[in-house]
Amino acid sequence: MGQNTDLGLTVEAWAEIVIERWETKIERLKIGHTGQLVKSFHQHVQAQANGVPELITFTFEYYGKFVDMGVGRGVTHEEVEFSNRRPKAWYSKVFFSQLIKLSELLAEKYERKSQMAIVTEVNNS
Numbered sequence: 001m002g003q004n005t006d007l008g009l010t011v012e013a014w015a016e017i018v019i020e021r022w023e024t025k026i027e028r029l030k031i032g033h034t035g036q037l038v039k040s041f042h043q044h045v046q047a048q049a050n051g052v053p054e055l056i057t058f059t060f061e062y063y064g065k066f067v068d069m070g071v072g073r074g075v076t077h078e079e080v081e082f083s084n085r086r087p088k089a090w091y092s093k094v095f096f097s098q099l100i101k102l103s104e105l106l107a108e109k110y111e112r113k114s115q116m117a118i119v120t121e122v123n124n125s
Helices: 007-029 063-067 079-083 090-124
Strands: 043-045 052-060
Touching: 007 043, 007 052, 007 090
Parallel strands: none
Antiparallel strands: 043 052
């Protein structure tokens, strides 16, 4: 029962992993030459007074979303399939797959916390 049940630490670590995965994807897709997009990545986990995370914020250069969708430089979302530009999905696929992972992690953490609460209550009875 000595496993980590700290939700704040779990969410902080998860947010760092998301950024690492974005960086890897950007490198793999050869996005950007200046490195500005990667340098702009930041995350912040806002927690309640008891340390339970309630908001996770990711920030990065706005143009990164255009690259993800394959739009910009006069090409609209409706025109992408008829242009030479192609979406380079560095953001969407990574983020939503990691969001599923976060839900699994939090389910495990809440399960452990519940088990510990039950065991503590039974031991105190």
